[in-house]
Amino acid sequence: MEKKEDHSLEVLLTAEQITAKVNILGETISRDYADAYEIVLVAVLRGSVYFTVDLSRQLSVPFILDFIGISSYGGSSSGVVRITKDLDVNIAQKHVLLVEDIVDTGLTLNYLLKNLIIRNPLSLKVCTFLDMPGRRIVDVPADYKGFELPDVFVVGYGLDYHERYRNLPYVAKKNLEG
Numbered sequence: 412m413e414k415k416e417d418h419s420l421e422v423l424l425t426a427e428q429i430t431a432k433v434n435i436l437g438e439t440i441s442r443d444y445a446d447a448y449e450i451v452l453v454a455v456l457r458g459s460v461y462f463t464v465d466l467s468r469q470l471s472v473p474f475i476l477d478f479i480g481i482s483s484y485g486g487s488s489s490g491v492v493r494i495t496k497d498l499d500v501n502i503a504q505k506h507v508l509l510v511e512d513i514v515d516t517g518l519t520l521n522y523l524l525k526n527l528i529i530r531n532p533l534s535l536k537v538c539t540f541l542d543m544p545g546r547r548i549v550d551v552p553a554d555y556k557g558f559e560l561p562d563v564f565v566v567g568y569g570l571d572y573h574e575r576y577r578n579l580p581y582v583a584k585k586n587l588e589g
Contacts, residue, residue, distance in 0.1 A: 420583040426580040429582070437466055439555065440538065441471040447473075451508070455509065456481070459512040462557070475500055480497075481523065492522040504531065507527060507535045514537075516548040517551040521551050542558070543561070543562055
C-alpha cells in the first residue's frame, strides 16, 4: 500500500540530524554521570518514548528506565496537570534524569519537577529533545537540550497531532490550517 504524501508537513529536522544529536547527548550524559552507581531515566509518556529509547542506547552508564504519564487539562498553557501513570521505581537517593520530548511553556515540566523533588532524589536533571524558549511562561531548567526551535507546531519522532505522526523518523512543522 502506497503512503499518501502529507503536504501540510515541512521537515525541520532530518533523521540524520536527530541521530547525530542523540549520539552527542548520550556521550555528554554518560560523561557527566560516569561516577554514578546508576541513574534513573524517567521518560514522560508518550511523546518522549522514541527519544528516550534512542538516548538510552547511547548511554555507557548503568540506568533504570521508568515512565511517568501526565495529562494537561485546558491545553498545555493552562498549567493544570495530573499524573495518569506514576513511577514504579522509588527515586529517593538516586540520580534522576527526566526525559522530555519538548519544553515549551514550562508549566508541565515545572509541575513534574516539583512532584519529583519531594521524592528526595540525590539529583534531578532534565533532558529535552526540543526546546521552544519563545513559548516559555515559567522559567525551568533544561540541563541537556537537543534542538531549539521557534514557536511552531511540530510532529514526528514521538510528537503527535491527534495521535498521528508520532512514528515519523524526522521532525516536521505541521500546518494546522486547511
